[in-house]
Amino acid sequence: MSNGVATNGNGSQDQTHTPSQRYLSTRGEDSGLSFEDVVLKGLASDGGLYIPEEVPVVPESVWQSWKDLSFTDLAYNIISLYISPSEIPAEDLKDIINRSYATFRTPDVTPLVHLQGSIHLLELFHGPTFAFKDVALQFLGNLFEYFLVRKNQGKEGRDRYHLTVVGATSGDTGSAAIYGLRGKKDVSVFMLHPKGKVSPVQELQMTTVLDANVHNLAVTGNFDNCQDIVKALFADPEINSTHKLGAVNSINWARILAQTVYYFYSYFSLARQSESFNIGDNVRFVVPSGNFGDILAGYFAFRMGLPVDKLVIATNENDILDRFWKTGCYTKKPVSGSKAEGGVPEDGVKAHEDGVKETMSPAMDIMVSSNFERLLWFLAYQFASSAGMDDEWNKKQAGQEVSSWLKDLKEKGGFGPVYKDVLESARRNFESERVSDQETLDTIKSLYQEVGYVLDPHTAVGVEAARRSVKRAGSDIPHISLSTAHPAKFSGAVTLALQDEADFDFAAKVLPQEFVGLDQKEKRVNDVANDWTAVRELVRKQVEEELTARDAGSA
Numbered sequence: 001m002s003n004g005v006a007t008n009g010n011g012s013q014d015q016t017h018t019p020s021q022r023y024l025s026t027r028g029e030d031s032g033l034s035f036e037d038v039v040l041k042g043l044a045s046d047g048g049l050y051i052p053e054e055v056p057v058v059p060e061s062v063w064q065s066w067k068d069l070s071f072t073d074l075a076y077n078i079i080s081l082y083i084s085p086s087e088i089p090a091e092d093l094k095d096i097i098n099r100s101y102a103t104f105r106t107p108d109v110t111p112l113v114h115l116q117g118s119i120h121l122l123e124l125f126h127g128p129t130f131a132f133k134d135v136a137l138q139f140l141g142n143l144f145e146y147f148l149v150r151k152n153q154g155k156e157g158r159d160r161y162h163l164t165v166v167g168a169t170s171g172d173t174g175s176a177a178i179y180g181l182r183g184k185k186d187v188s189v190f191m192l193h194p195k196g197k198v199s200p201v202q203e204l205q206m207t208t209v210l211d212a213n214v215h216n217l218a219v220t221g222n223f224d225n226c227q228d229i230v231k232a233l234f235a236d237p238e239i240n241s242t243h244k245l246g247a248v249n250s251i252n253w254a255r256i257l258a259q260t261v262y263y264f265y266s267y268f269s270l271a272r273q274s275e276s277f278n279i280g281d282n283v284r285f286v287v288p289s290g291n292f293g294d295i296l297a298g299y300f301a302f303r304m305g306l307p308v309d310k311l312v313i314a315t316n317e318n319d320i321l322d323r324f325w326k327t328g329c330y331t332k333k334p335v336s337g338s339k340a341e342g343g344v345p346e347d348g349v350k351a352h353e354d355g356v357k358e359t360m361s362p363a364m365d366i367m368v369s370s371n372f373e374r375l376l377w378f379l380a381y382q383f384a385s386s387a388g389m390d391d392e393w394n395k396k397q398a399g400q401e402v403s404s405w406l407k408d409l410k411e412k413g414g415f416g417p418v419y420k421d422v423l424e425s426a427r428r429n430f431e432s433e434r435v436s437d438q439e440t441l442d443t444i445k446s447l448y449q450e451v452g453y454v455l456d457p458h459t460a461v462g463v464e465a466a467r468r469s470v471k472r473a474g475s476d477i478p479h480i481s482l483s484t485a486h487p488a489k490f491s492g493a494v495t496l497a498l499q500d501e502a503d504f505d506f507a508a509k510v511l512p513q514e515f516v517g518l519d520q521k522e523k524r525v526n527d528v529a530n531d532w533t534a535v536r537e538l539v540r541k542q543v544e545e546e547l548t549a550r551d552a553g554s555a
């Protein structure tokens, strides 16, 4: 096997793809797909998410030898494990990776800074749109372009493969995807955001992009409604085949894959920066979580061999994930009863009628975390494997179990409690914390007072969870807390937290030049009802207009 990496499968069925380079659906109906298939399809036809048939286990001597690599060289070593060179030759993949990270404002791409005590911050906001999404979406934009150029060689007009990307955003995925795809040939982008529920800067970052292939839709509803509309479009065979839908949300496997790189990179950065930390030592990662895509990448890094003591999930008051880890039940709406039973939290937070609460960290105002399905598959697979049957049977069982859980989620609003062994196995690798709005503001304030660092509210949710985790685990275990956005994107929460600090000046201390004057720019956005068929009609109409203009030579 190349790269010195083993997989624990039964060998490849074809000569060109290792098991980690072939993909299956979490719901069991789709398998044997290539990387290109899963990147272009986004969501499996059975409604499941794609995962590699095997996670490559990287021998210690191999991953430890990566410790001094640049971000882009490390990214190549990791990403190439999941893509056959017969699909993307090594030189092409290196070029895609180099171009993707050349747009970042620091050569380090994702620098690690010491925050306080044993807590370090992994700054993921140095890309074009100042949020962690850029790390994956710059890469995904270039991947789409690479595949489309190849597919369209020698083709003209309507014969060309035209990808229609539809995505849902609670604020950050939208602008990152738009910046990754604006002006690219043969792609239209439709980005759905909940009207009035993203921060003013996030909204402007999206709606001031006027490229002909970018379409912003403001949906009357919340983020989950937007995500449901996207899934309904993918489930509609007609629009899917006529418009070749593509996904930029973390349902797209390439998003998770690109994110695994910064788990390794920050681990090596810590070893370079801290004298007391040696390669091979354990670390904890703390991740502000909503759709569960960011932390899931950490789970892949762990399974590949990175020494991770625990992955700590940090939720805001939309706490479905925290309730799962506490109770084993994954239920959309808090039911009445004690907190310990997964019911209404003791501090009396009232859920909105639709179950989602608007918080200070709006990008995490998500009720159903789409990537949790991928983790469920691994939990179900581990459980099935204890029966002593063959691997094919284990995978089939895992697919059936996930399908049944997701069916209950759709039809009954939740599932669980899951089997004790399943919950125990989830708890072996993860812990969870729920952080209230008040605690978020207090954390922004105290970190500013103690070390002069301004946190964005999502990052503050993580830092508060990290402080609690340090109390449990002890200060010997370093904590890497992921900083998922720049504070200037959330001026409301940051100003509220720091308004009484005499020396605090938002414009001087926080605001980047790139955001100045954004509100004076021309905007383009369409309002649309929370109705997937209305969105479908709009998509059809606007793609047709775009293609007609292109054929006439004006776009």
Ligand SMILES: Cc1ncc(COP(=O)(O)O)c(C=O)c1O
Pocket (backbone or CB within 6 Å): 131, 171, 172, 173, 250, 288, 289, 290, 291, 292, 293, 294, 295, 363, 364, 458, 459, 484, 485
């Ligand atoms: C700033 C910020 N932090 C955290 C998250 C949560 O990440 P994930 O959805 O991958 O769990 C998001 C949105 O996804 C975000 O935009």
Ligand SMILES: N[C@@H](CCOP(=O)(O)O)C(=O)O
Pocket (backbone or CB within 6 Å): 168, 169, 170, 171, 172, 173, 174, 248, 249, 250, 251, 290, 291, 293, 363, 364, 370
């Ligand atoms: N917080 C996200 C929500 C979408 O999540 P994704 O990671 O699945 O794209 C956002 O900012 O849009």
